Amino acid sequence: xxxxxxxxxxxxxxxxxxxxxxxxxxxxxxxxxxxxxxxxxxxxxxxxxxxxxxxxxxxxxxxxxxxxxxxxxxxxxxxxxxxxxxxxxxxxxxxxxxxxxxxxxxxxxxxxxxxxxxxxxxxxxxxxxxxxxxxxxxxxxxxxxxxxxxxxxxxxxxxxxxxxxxxxxxxxxxxxxxxxxxxxxxxxxxxxxxxxxxxxxxxxxxxxxxxxxxxxxxxxxxxxxxxxxxxxxxxxxxxxxxxxxxxxxxxxxxxxxxxxxxxxxxxxxxxxxxxxxxxxxxxxxxxxxxxxxxxxxxxxxxxxxxxxxxxxxxxxxxxxxxxxxxxxxxxxxxxxxxxxxxxxxxxxxxxxxxxxxxxxxxxxxxxxxxxxxxxxxxxxxxxxxxxxxxxxxxxxxxxxxxxxxxxxxxxxxxxxxxxxxxxxxxxxxxxxxxxxxxxxxxxxxxxxxxxxxxxxxxxxxxxxxxxxxxxxxxxxxxxxxxxxxxxxxxxxxxxxxxxxxxxxxxxxxxxxxxxxxxxxxxxxxxxxxxxxxxxxxxxxxxxxxxxxxxxxxxxxxxxxxxxxxxxxxxxxxxxxxxxxxxxxxxxxx
Numbered sequence: 001x002x003x004x005x006x007x008x009x010x011x012x013x014x015x016x017x018x019x020x021x022x023x024x025x026x027x028x029x030x031x032x033x034x035x036x037x038x039x040x041x042x043x044x045x046x047x048x049x050x051x052x053x054x055x056x057x058x059x060x061x062x063x064x065x066x067x068x069x070x071x072x073x074x075x076x077x078x079x080x081x082x083x084x085x086x087x088x089x090x091x092x093x094x095x096x097x098x099x100x101x102x103x104x105x106x107x108x109x110x111x112x113x114x115x116x117x118x119x120x121x122x123x124x125x126x127x128x129x130x131x132x133x134x135x136x137x138x139x140x141x142x143x144x145x146x147x148x149x150x151x152x153x154x155x156x157x158x159x160x161x162x163x164x165x166x167x168x169x170x171x172x173x174x175x176x177x178x179x180x181x182x183x184x185x186x187x188x189x190x191x192x193x194x195x196x197x198x199x200x201x202x203x204x205x206x207x208x209x210x211x212x213x214x215x216x217x218x219x220x221x222x223x224x225x226x227x228x229x230x231x232x233x234x235x236x237x238x239x240x241x242x243x244x245x246x247x248x249x250x251x252x253x254x255x256x257x258x259x260x261x262x263x264x265x266x267x268x269x270x271x272x273x274x275x276x277x278x279x280x281x282x283x284x285x286x287x288x289x290x291x292x293x294x295x296x297x298x299x300x301x302x303x304x305x306x307x308x309x310x311x312x313x314x315x316x317x318x319x320x321x322x323x324x325x326x327x328x329x330x331x332x333x334x335x336x337x338x339x340x341x342x343x344x345x346x347x348x349x350x351x352x353x354x355x356x357x358x359x360x361x362x363x364x365x366x367x368x369x370x371x372x373x374x375x376x377x378x379x380x381x382x383x384x385x386x387x388x389x390x391x392x393x394x395x396x397x398x399x400x401x402x403x404x405x406x407x408x409x410x411x412x413x414x415x416x417x418x419x420x421x422x423x424x425x426x427x428x429x430x431x432x433x434x435x436x437x438x439x440x441x442x443x444x445x446x447x448x449x450x451x452x453x454x455x456x457x458x459x460x461x462x463x464x465x466x467x468x469x470x471x472x473x474x475x476x477x478x479x480x481x482x483x484x485x486x487x488x489x490x491x492x493x494x495x496x497x498x499x500x501x502x503x504x505x506x507x508x509x510x511x512x513x514x515x516x517x518x519x520x521x522x523x524x525x526x527x528x529x530x531x532x533x534x535x536x537x538x539x540x541x542x543x544x545x546x547x548x549x550x551x552x553x554x555x556x557x558x559x560x561x562x563x564x565x566x567x568x569x570x571x572x573x574x575x576x577x578x579x580x581x582x583x584x585x586x587x588x589x
Contacts, residue, residue: 167509408439
């Protein structure tokens with residue numbers, strides 16, 4: 001497109017043909033016939049009077065959402081037309097409100113560049129023009145090693161939409177949007193671009209609905225209950241208490257005893273590795289070496305043995321009952337087959353290095369991404385599992401001095417850090433908040449994804465320097481996003497309810513100014529699809545018999561170990577996973 005062509009900013013309409021001419025001051029951006037002139041100027045907005053008459057018919061093609069330029073005499077101020085109204089007085093002409101975003105500057109050699117903010121404000125009666133494709137490229141077409149293309153400008157689909165990868169990742173980002181807006185597909189696209197552009201970055205995805213397992217092919221390790229082991233000794237005290245006692249337990253006395261017993265059991269395990277075990281009472285020096293939060297192995301058998309030993313020496317029956325209740329709780333959880341990923345046979349081996357390599361991908365350049373699919377874990381353990389992942393990632397960043405930069409992407413983030421402080425598991429909330437506030441100092445970065453921004457802790461949103469805002473109809477959601485975005489362009493969030501599928505307003509550090517874009521399409525095989533739901537079919541393809549129901553019950557109880565006999569009907573084959581293997585088989589590693 002030639003530089004003297006004018007582009008219409010309304011999708012679907014043809015560009016207008018008004019020619020460009022230099023202004024009397026020499027600026028190359030004024031049209032022969034401007035759209036109108038300013039009748040009011042404020043600190044962040046201006047009001048224009050549209051020109052009238054047959055020679056200005058092209059002004060009718062400019063409407064809400066269009067980018068306009070205003071001649072300041074030194075630069076071309078850029079703003080978005082956010083409101084158009086008919087004057088009720090005078091000749092009944094049209095007026096429009098323009099939100100100011102930045103300005104295009106020009107030097108003596110004709111070089112032009114865009115900068116956010118206004119340094120030279122326009123004056124009353126300044127000319128307002130519709131900007132052309134060249135100006136759009138000056139603002140948005142910023143192809144360089146730090147940027148990636150993720151779609152096309154909604155104003156002009158001939159111009160690529162670029163975002164700055166380093167700014168997005170290192171200063172945290174958020175993706176918000178209602179169900180059906182294309183949020184999951186947008187996340188998959190952005191993550192694919194990130195791992196292609198930054199080979200040394202590692203990515204950990206908290207996948208709440210098992211949607212992303214197939215989105216990245218061989219570049220991702222997919223973890224679930226079948227192949228992920230999080231041994232109980234890796235949990236800190238608050239996390240293991242949540243597993244053993246639950247969130248509504250009134251077992252303060254048992255919990256107090258457990259803290260002492262865990263420290264003793266950890267010391268006992270360490271001592272047994274260096275000397276033959278002869279009794280259950282380690283030296284006093286060893287006892288003070290570990291706390292209930294130290295991530296070192298211990299045995300539940302030792303916990304129970306210590307509890308029984310103490311209980312046998314007590315004369316106070318009330319205290320003995322407390323020990324007895326504690327022992328019963330320990331036996332109940334460690335023998336529960338649904339908790340095998342925590343209390344399995346290998347739970348007392350020191351596998352911390354292997355677990356960190358598996359989850360944080362520090363030793364695997366071929367697969368830099370780990371996807372933890374939560375839908376297969378017992379519902380009551382999900383928040384604890386997430387808490388452990390947050391804590392491991394953050395503390396590895398601290399103790400390794402940021403050895404391996406890590407991006408943690410948290411789907412359904414409002415589940416783990418709700419705006420209501422009484423909702424959810426406190427340790428998970430604290431872990432997510434710690435990453436948001438301090439993670440970037442240690443090479444741990446955050447991506448938040450939610451369809452309910454108003455239910456997310458607002459302090460987390462405020463830590464995200466780039467926001468991809470997709471369609472949001474709820475007024476409370478819009479308010480939270482608006483409060484989190486400090487840019488003057490946040491006023492354009494009024495467009496959120498009318499955004500189309502795969503459209504977004506991108507605001508913040510990752511873009512030069514607010515950008516309305518349409519994400520590029522992903523190949524069908526990489527589009528997120530939930531494996532945890534019923535699949536969207538109303539016909540099962542066959543009958544459901546007693547064996548199928550028994551299979552469901554066995555999976556429910558965590559005791560499923562064998563596939564259905566070949567003689568059974570193949571309809572509704574719940575004994576096989578989506579990869580064709582029985583549910584007893586491990587997930588791919």
